[in-house]
Amino acid sequence: MTALLAASAACERETRRFHDEAQPPAAGGVRLTALEPGPATSSRALRHPYEDNAWAVSEGKRLYSQFNCAGCHAHGGGGMGPPLMDALWRYGAEPENVFASIAGGRPNGMPAFGTKVGATQIWQLAAYVRSMSGLVPKDVAPGRTDHMQVKAGEQAAPEAVPRNAAPEPPAP
């Protein structure tokens, strides 16, 4: 009986939230520089709505390939665009910053997808991008790829300590 109860408790499924209105982060929620007039604002104003949800991260992974992020960033190793699986973040590793990079674009080639991709999907993509360098919980990160594997699953990504880096100056 106890075993049955324990077994049924173990069966609790993660909730898939199909119908919530994920909001874009409030403008100016995250600072990209320490220089700021007036009192410092909290940089952790907004919690990532999907980062504890394995389904949302796997949806992000699906969108990553369907929206051809791999065209520039490859499978995280980088190509025309910077690598996403290392610990170096040019525009901040916080979910809000990743959201802002996807929605608003960044200099030197990253397009702004904010008018074409809804907030829910951008949050899912942001969660997946962070999972590539081990910044989401291990039990949430995708464990395998549906297609031929080019690298170990995101679950196996070592937990990286994100370092912020200034963008490289454009070549002279």
Place this chain on the structure above:
Amino acid sequence: MTRFVLALQWSGRHSALDPAGPQAARIDSLWQFLWIVSAVVLAAVVAALLYASLHRRRHAEPEQAGAGTRTVVIGAVGLTVVILLVFLGLNFGTGRALTIPPDGAVQVRITGKQWWWEVTYPGNPPSYQVTTANELHVPVGEPVVVELGSSDVIHSFWPPDLVGKRDLIPGETASIWFQADRAGEYRAQCAEYCGHQHAKMALLIVAESRDSFDRWLARQRDSARTPADSLARRGQEVFLASSCVMCHTIRGTPAGSRIGPDLTHLASRRTIAAGTLPNTRGHLAGWILDPQRIKPGSRMPANPLAAGDLEALLAYLETLQ
């Protein structure tokens, strides 16, 4: 005989017991034979049990199988083996008849996706290729070979009025063939659990005369024209400037993404969302604004469009005949 035909208002008939083609007729007659024989066997077994329980021996006697008992047992075992072998042979024969397609059949390719069907008619030259979704048109009285593939998980193609099931397996190409002898609309359904919206993954099969099939195919080959109406033209701009363009193709416009269904001839289709809703302006509006209410888990995100934009977009989509 039992004929329960499901009354489905807008997505065709769906019954294995009212075959509309020779393949389904073979399956139906095999099934009729199996169930009649099984019913006779069941009746005989029940009769024997009743007889045995009503004629109990008064005293427990030492067990001894008389010659009569032995004959009955050997006879029953022999009859069972013969019946099973006959079933096996008929099954095998039906399977073979359903497997080998005749030459000169109409070729179609169906790709299962979560949770809709992509239907492709190969063309010669290749620019004549036609891609549509959730609707398969076939000429009446001609064999049709359907190549089946999947781009995500295992699905199963099952048009019970026309033929049996065949699985769509990622990385593999299966094929099945059938022939519709009666014009009409038939419903096919995914018959292998494939995730959240497995139940709302239906395909409409339209069997029509060779002439109207050819006309339909020729119309599907056309690219979409830029609408003359100013509201619809604005709708096209809305389509190209919003999230629609990330997943859908409309041939004749820059929209060319292959993630969602091809919408070049959306207005000519009878249903939307894989047979979930009839294709009317109201349903289309509800579907575009919030697909997650209608088909939770569907890969189409909610599109919070402004009222004017939605109006224009609907006007444009209605021109995609």
